[in-house]
Amino acid sequence: MRLFIVLGHHAAITPDFNLSDLPGSAGRLDLLCRCITSSFLISHGLRRDTELYLVLQDQLTLRLVGSRLRHLNPDERSTAALVQKALRLRGALQGEGELESTPGIFISQRGLRPVLAEAKARVEQLFLLHEQGSPIRQAGLARDVGFVLSDHLDFRPEELELMADLPWLSLGPLSLHADHCIVIVHNELDLRSGGGPCYNGAE
Amino acid sequence: MRLFIVLGHHAAITPDFNLSDLPGSAGRLDLLCRCITSSFLISHGLRRDTELYLVLQDQLTLRLVGSRLRHLNPDERSTAALVQKALRLRGALQGEGELESTPGIFISQRGLRPVLAEAKARVEQLFLLHEQGSPIRQAGLARDVGFVLSDHLDFRPEELELMADLPWLSLGPLSLHADHCIVIVHNELDLRSGGGPCYNGAE
Incomplete structure (x- = not known):
């Protein structure tokens, strides 16, 4: 399986945001929506072996599970509507x-701490993605592998400590x-796996 | 320079579409907007050495020129508003x-024919991106290079003939x-160039 954890530092945690203003009223939810689509959508299909954790503030x-996902379209607005629907369950x-x-x-x-603990129990390797890391192309990558990414802001010191x-x-x-990072990671894994194990058919 | 040509087979050619329904009323303009942002935007910066041609129907x-671009935000809706503004000049x-x-x-x-002719005069190599092509990682790529992509539909026979x-x-x-293809191409070129020539500062 492929697992991604994205930290949304300012992302909306209540559903009262405007679908026509995702960057502003929803705290850069546009970016998180694109993380959802880049995690799961390929041309005419869905990556069933992928899971995405969006850690909001x-x-x-939100945990999105490729093997069960439905109703996911590639545009930001309809994806944000799914997020909004999830946030309505908050209470x-x-x-x-x-x-x-x-x-x-x-x-x-x-928050991040329990999500990290769960992720570590589910994949063989968990990496932090950062432009100062070692090159992914030279890294040994397990079949069950996870990656932690930050939104438009840098990782915070307390996150790095965790x-x-x-x-x-x-x-x-x-x-x-x-x-875009998620797209590149998927491509690296696709090339290593020959496209086989990662893609289990169209929605 | 890096040049991308994307064929939008059903994309809006008049400005009378609804910014809240880019996949439908605007003929999958959501995808073309994401092509714009993946062509130009990196974290806190803009790829000044890139140009993108969007060939609509x-x-x-539309020709987008990285060295001159302004007002480009990463979300689909604000990008679509820029496209809408351009289409208003149609008359x-x-x-x-x-x-x-x-x-x-x-x-x-x-249409495609004159765009191809212009592109060929501007780059050393022009490639068609297709999953049945040769692997990009093994390809020799010039410094001035272009790539032709299709939207959510396959290339048409008459396009392939051209x-x-x-x-x-x-x-x-x-x-x-x-x-997503544009993101991967940029990453391949970034890795080859060391990130230097492609990125000329924040907006």
């Missing part, structure tokens, strides 16, 4: 338990948008 | 001449969205 986490959340808002989209009251044990990988010499 | 062409176009709607965005009454002389390159085993 270190308080709420019903208890402890760290998850609720499923639409097929394959789960919401919970969890992840001090994670090795850093770099995709190239430039600092790129998180959704 | 083989009738109108003022004469022959194949270009008009500049906002800094770095030019519109003209040109481009029969172009070599095909592949990015990996899967068929990917055009905007």
